[in-house]
Amino acid sequence: MPGSHVLVVARSILDFSYYAQLHIQTTESLEALQTTLTIFHANKDILKELAVQEHFNIPKLHQLSHYVQSIMLFGAADSFDTELPKHLHIDFTKDSYHASNKRDYEEQMALWLQCQEAVFIHSDTDSESETPNLPVVEPLQATHVLAKVPVHPHQSVQTIITAHSATEFLPAL
Structure with missing residues (x-):
């Protein structure tokens, strides 16, 4: 039944968005974040079948696969924007x-x-006198x-x- 697959895709991407916005991330929330993304990828082909989307070669969509690692390295992503x-x-x-x-x-x-x-x-x-611990860098040639x-x-x-x-x-x- 295509309608239920579309709902699964929509819910998984919305859940991903909500988990990613949490101010505090835990091991459980990061696992849930990854799970929602896995569910999205497992069911996204229904959008191709229904001619909603031709392909999923979308840079912002690919970036989602790096969220868990980025949050683990840099902390919660609640204030990240462009x-x-x-x-x-x-x-x-x-x-x-x-x-x-x-x-x-x-x-x-x-x-x-x-x-x-x-x-x-x-x-x-x-x-430089205010920051003595920085390494000395050769000056750039001026053009x-x-x-x-x-x-x-x-x-x-x-x-x-x-x-x-x-x-x-x-x-x-």
Whole structure:
């Protein structure tokens, strides 16, 4: 009877979702989590037979098989979500696109992100005295890339020095 198999599939994936959201995981809850996933996989072919789903080669569905191990390694998954990476991706994409001249923007965006990363890494190396236990890392070779259109055009030298705390800007220039 196909209807009962569909209910088993729906219930197993819902149960999996509820077990995965528990704030505290125990051996029993992790076993139940794995059991619900096993039940789902054992019965999911009914969705193919009913032409609900053509295949199950879905990355998010595959990720479910790693939940038990991830929870055992990193703790309860109740606060795991993709909101922060999604917003970071959006912010970095918008910022890097606006910094480009809108032609061959993908390469310019990649270079802009490399520059931002270099600045971040450099700012971390400035605080080495605060973290003496970190291993000494060879400095990266700097690559100088200039944008065709500046992000902040028409700024006076004094504004650059003040806004970026670049006291050695004129001598370096």
